[in-house]
Structures are given as structure tokens and as C-alpha cells.
Amino acid sequence: MKITGEQLKQSMIDNNLTRVNIRACSLCNAPIGYIRNGEQLFFDSNCDCTSHTSDLKPRDWNEVAASLNAIMLQSLRIKTLANFGIKE
């Protein structure tokens, strides 16, 4: 099943998700992931490795959906989509 950007957005809204962590920093283990603000999606790459805080980066829903669709390892794909509230 391929998910669309619209499905991704709707799932986060329906499940009242405002943050989905996708990985942890390999150095400090701080969570790195996406933040939803209303209908907008941002990537938060801040971790504890530096004191510098970078701005949240706007992300296109369709591009994030495409990157999720590109996950080939089925177990990882199911787990990652579940974090966004999507069950397939």
C-alpha cells in the first residue's frame, strides 16, 4: 500500500499526533522527528550534541509520504507508519 501526503496529514490530525519521532541521534540518542502544527509539517533535527538550536524545517507532506513509501524493510515500514497512526 502506498500512502499519500494527504493520508499522512489526515492520520496525524485524526490521531491528534503533534510529534512523531523517527530516529534517535546516533551520538546523544535524543529523539529526532517530525512536528505537526495545524496542517503544517516540520522536521526537528535538534538534539543535545550542540547548544545551537536550529529552526524547524518545513516539510512537504507528499515528500515525507514518499520517503515512508520508500522504506523497503517491511517490519520497519509497519512500525514507522504505526507511529504516524497508519495501520496497513
Ligand SMILES: [Zn+2]
Ligand atoms: Zn545528538
